[in-house]
Amino acid sequence: MLSLVILFCVSICSALQTNKLQANLDNGDFQIADTWTTLNDVFSGSRFNPLVSNVYHLFTRENPVISQPIVTNxxxxxxTNYKSSRRTIVLIHGWLDSATSDFNNVLVPVLLAAEDxxxxxxxxxxxxxxxxxxxVNQNCILSGAAVARFINWLNEASGSTLAQYHIIGHGVGGHQAGIVGRNLGRQVPYITALDPALIGxxxxxxxxxxxDGIYTEVIHTNYGVHGYLGDLGVVDFYPNGGISMPGCNSNACDHARGFHYLAESITSGGFTGRECMNYYAAVLRLCYGPKTLRMGGLTPKTGETGVYLLETNASPPFSQG
Known part of the structure; x- marks a missing residue:
């Protein structure tokens, strides 16, 4: 058994120089950390080749804090602990981030706690x-195509199907999530974009x-600064009007609120939005439609459409119900 583990590690390392991720469990906090040299030390953005440099880290309940890099072998x-019988959540970080970003640190443990x-x-x-x-935007487009190609390989190798996928992206990664879905024939059941980027x-x-998917949902938390101006999904949520979030004192905090709200929606539900005539009404917080819809969660709200406004608290729990 030990020889198999050693062979596995050696094979992984020889196949691709990547990052090992682990958690710092001091005080019970989940924090992914790099322990290997990253590909950033080798490649520059201007030489970006996602077929070579993208790295895919697998987390499961069997390995919730130390990833298993998956290569196309x-x-x-x-x-690895990958099981074709499970649903697969794909997380795509944003600008200047990596696998160790807060986006992943917040969502990985919440997702695994909620479902196998x-x-x-x-x-x-x-x-x-x-x-x-x-x-970066050009690289995002290239990466989206490469991620779709990786997913096709993974499904062919494992017997999984697109029906088992939920893709979640933040910032520039929000647009990339859509690009992945488009390159997969728009057959992914659920794609979530968290404050997708504005510039460019x-x-x-x-x-x-x-x-880009069968059901697409967008959560806007820093409209007009980090986040895109208008509605982009079949359903768009504008918490607090989508510009400035209670409890935040910076645009970076507003931008990050999307994945904190999504995490809480997975853990405890809540976040009921009221339908708006359009996104202008949502930004002005003038929404009086009779229809309501829950934001986030792990279940696609297939068939639903529209723009929704909701209010949040300044600190956890953010949901007001």
């Missing part, structure tokens, strides 16, 4: 690390689209 896949899942953390940090927005995406034909 069926014999190595069989030695395969959680795939996409690390495209080699392409997301530039200060040049144009470069207003007139970008590759931006998130309502029908």
């Amino acid at each position: 069926p014999s190595l896949l069989s030695q 899942l395969n959680v795939l953390v996409v690390d495209w940090s080699t392409g997301a690390s530039s200060w040049n927005y144009r470069e 995406w207003v007139n970008n034909i590759f931006r998130f689209r309502p029908y």
Whole structure:
């Protein structure tokens, strides 16, 4: 058995120089941390090749705090904890982030606590690390196509199907989540974009689209600064009008609130939105429609459409019901 473990580790390392992720459990806090040299030390954004540099980290209930990198080798896949019988959540970080971002630190443990899942953390940090927005946006498009190609390989190798997937992206990664879905024939049942990026995406034909998946949901928390101006999904939620979040004193905090709200929606539900005539009404907080809808969660609200406003608390629990 030991020889198999050693062989597995050696094979992984020889196949791809990647990151090992582990958790710092001091004081009970979950914190992913790098312990290996990253590909950022080798590649620059201008030489971004996601087929080579993207890294896919698997977390399951069997390995909730130390990832198993998955490479496109069926014999190595069989030695991981990936199970084709489970649903798979794909997490895609945003600009200047990586697999160790707060986005992943918050969502990975919540997802695994809620359901027996395969959680795939996409690390495209080699392409997301530039200060040049144009470069990062182009890299985002390239990475989205590569992630879709990886998912197709994974399904073919394991017997999984697209019906088992939920893709979640934050910031620029929100647009990438849509690009992945588009490259998968728009057959993913559930795609969530958390405050998808604004700069460079207003007139970008590759931006998130309502029908990139069967059900698409967007949560706007920093409208007009970090976040996209208008509605993008089949359902769009504008907590607190979508611009400035209670309890925040910076745009970065507002931008991050999306994944905190999603995490709480998975843990305890809540977050009931009221339908608006359009996104202008949501931003102005003038929504009086009779229809309500729950934001977030792990179950797609297939068939629902519209724009919704809701109010949150300044600190956890954020939901007001």
